[in-house]
Amino acid sequence: MPPRFRITTLGCRVNHAETREIESVLLARGLARTDGPEPADLEVVHTCSVTTTAAAKSRHAVRRARRRQGETPFVLVTGCYAETNRDEAIGIAGDPARVIAHEDVAANGATMIDRLTDAVDRWLAGPSAETDPRRPEPPPAAASGGRLAGLPVIMPERDAGSHVRAELRIQDGCDAHCTFCIIPKIRRTLRSKTVGDAVAEARRLVDLGHREIVLTGIFIGAYGHETALRRHQADPNAEPLADLIDAVAAVPGLERLRVSSMEPGDVTAALLDAMVANAPTVVPHLHLPLQSGSDRVLGRMNRQYRVDAYLEMIVAVNAALTTGDGLPPAITTDIICGFPGETDADFERTLEVARRVGYLHMHVFPYSARPGTAASRWRDDFVDESVKKQRVRRLIDLEDDPVDGLSLRYRRKLRERALRVILEQPDRSDPAFMTGRCDHYALVHVRTDRPRGTVITTTIQDVTADRTTAVQEPASVPLPVLTA
Numbered sequence: 467m468p469p470r471f472r473i474t475t476l477g478c479r480v481n482h483a484e485t486r487e488i489e490s491v492l493l494a495r496g497l498a499r500t501d502g503p504e505p506a507d508l509e510v511v512h513t514c515s516v517t518t519t520a521a522a523k524s525r526h527a528v529r530r531a532r533r534r535q536g537e538t539p540f541v542l543v544t545g546c547y548a549e550t551n552r553d554e555a556i557g558i559a560g561d562p563a564r565v566i567a568h569e570d571v572a573a574n575g576a577t578m579i580d581r582l583t584d585a586v587d588r589w590l591a592g593p594s595a596e597t598d599p600r601r602p603e604p605p606p607a608a609a610s611g612g613r614l615a616g617l618p619v620i621m622p623e624r625d626a627g628s629h630v631r632a633e634l635r636i637q638d639g640c641d642a643h644c645t646f647c648i649i650p651k652i653r654r655t656l657r658s659k660t661v662g663d664a665v666a667e668a669r670r671l672v673d674l675g676h677r678e679i680v681l682t683g684i685f686i687g688a689y690g691h692e693t694a695l696r697r698h699q700a701d702p703n704a705e706p707l708a709d710l711i712d713a714v715a716a717v718p719g720l721e722r723l724r725v726s727s728m729e730p731g732d733v734t735a736a737l738l739d740a741m742v743a744n745a746p747t748v749v750p751h752l753h754l755p756l757q758s759g760s761d762r763v764l765g766r767m768n769r770q771y772r773v774d775a776y777l778e779m780i781v782a783v784n785a786a787l788t789t790g791d792g793l794p795p796a797i798t799t800d801i802i803c804g805f806p807g808e809t810d811a812d813f814e815r816t817l818e819v820a821r822r823v824g825y826l827h828m829h830v831f832p833y834s835a836r837p838g839t840a841a842s843r844w845r846d847d848f849v850d851e852s853v854k855k856q857r858v859r860r861l862i863d864l865e866d867d868p869v870d871g872l873s874l875r876y877r878r879k880l881r882e883r884a885l886r887v888i889l890e891q892p893d894r895s896d897p898a899f900m901t902g903r904c905d906h907y908a909l910v911h912v913r914t915d916r917p918r919g920t921v922i923t924t925t926i927q928d929v930t931a932d933r934t935t936a937v938q939e940p941a942s943v944p945l946p947v948l949t950a
């Protein structure tokens with residue numbers, strides 16, 4: 467029987483995309499994946515430390531993996547916690563060679579995957595090889611400082627769990643140094659996947675049954691650039707992301723392509739043109755992190771935009787992606803409440819911007835100090851926890867108000883419209899229904915006997931604060947298009 471491995475993944479979409487890379491490496495070496503309760507010969511814990519809770523969960527996952535393996539555990543600890551809490555991770559993993567961070571491997575151009583591959587090969591070669599200090603370092607990878615190379619192509623050998631949607635990681639790294647964010651200290655080397663590799667990976671994902679692909683990265687606006695700082699980009703007018711969207715959207719069999727987080731400056735006319743040109747495969751939904759509606763706070767956050775630029779971007783997005791029958795695109799966002807020094811007046815501006823944009827959904831976070839970041843040192847300006855909670859509550863209420871919430875307002879615009887839905891899973895509250903996302907990102911409940919992964923046409927009939935219900939239509943019912 468081949469050695470078995472288990473991967474435990476915490477954290478963000480990027481981590482989940484990297485798990486596919488790790489899985490590809492291990493499957494290619496003849497190991498077999500297990501997700502069941504039986505012991506595995508190799509455990510990989512791909513960690514996260516974006517919050518103190520995430521770091522605690524990462525610690526817990528490493529300890530649990532060691533416990534599962536008994537007396538001679540072989541646990542590899544990878545990811546952000548391995549970087550930010552390295553000594554702690556080594557203490558729990560029991561061996562420095564088994565803690566593989568991002569930035570300590572970038573120095574010679576090798577990637578985390580190169581180091582992981584090397585560690586696994588040593589382990590497969592036996593105990594003496596694993597600990598042999600004379601073993602040469604892995605050769606430098608084709609690191610390119612952010613040009614179109616340096617991210618490995620992933621060719622998964624099986625569907626990662628019957629998911630309709632799959633993430634395709636096209637970019638890694640950030641050097642923008644937002645004052646609340648630890649990422650530039652963990653992943654400061656920017657890398658981008660080549661268009662050819664991204665297309666090959668997208669084809670593979672489609673072959674495995676995925677209907678929708680989400681382009682992800684730490685800073686996808688920096689795709690193909692050597693830095694995320696726009697003022698330092700060698701050719702800020704180059705549009706590599708638009709080229710990539712053209713290529714991936716053309717993959718046969720791909721139903722839907724979503725583009726994730728973007729900032730003003732990333733959402734260029736060329737990018738919007740590419741989205742429009744590739745509709746309906748590229749859908750009218752963008753995740754556009756606001757973080758704060760106050761210029762003063764955005765400045766202290768060291769964000770690369772101010773409110774006016776953000777709102778101008780919204781105008782451009784609406785103009786480009788509103789369908790011919792007047793349905794605007796879905797916009798979602800991230801907002802931090804209680805950033806150090808945020809006043810009531812600053813927060814009122816955030817509420818005002820949220821109302822003006824009319825988000826479908828807001829990911830709202832109370833500010834949490836990350837050790838090692840600039841803002842974590844501004845203790846005199848820390849906002850009281852109770853104030854942070856109140857501000858979070860007010861934003862959630864703004865979105866979820868059962869009479870006039872932003873989410874409800876946006877979803878009411880979907881009513882009586884024919885929309886495409888990809889079925890994802892049975893409705894837990896009523897087995898006669900399935901749930902799935904429409905192109906405009908709202909979660910839709912629809913009565914149907916069609917299985918997961920089916921693309922259906924629906925008409926949205928009933929919209930309440932917590933549910934959007936549709937009926938299935940014949941496929942011949944025309945869908946809204948971007949130009950009248």
Ligand code: SF4
Binds near residue numbers: 643644650
């Ligand atoms: S842009 Fe800012 S928040 Fe995003 S990864 Fe870079 S430093 Fe972090």
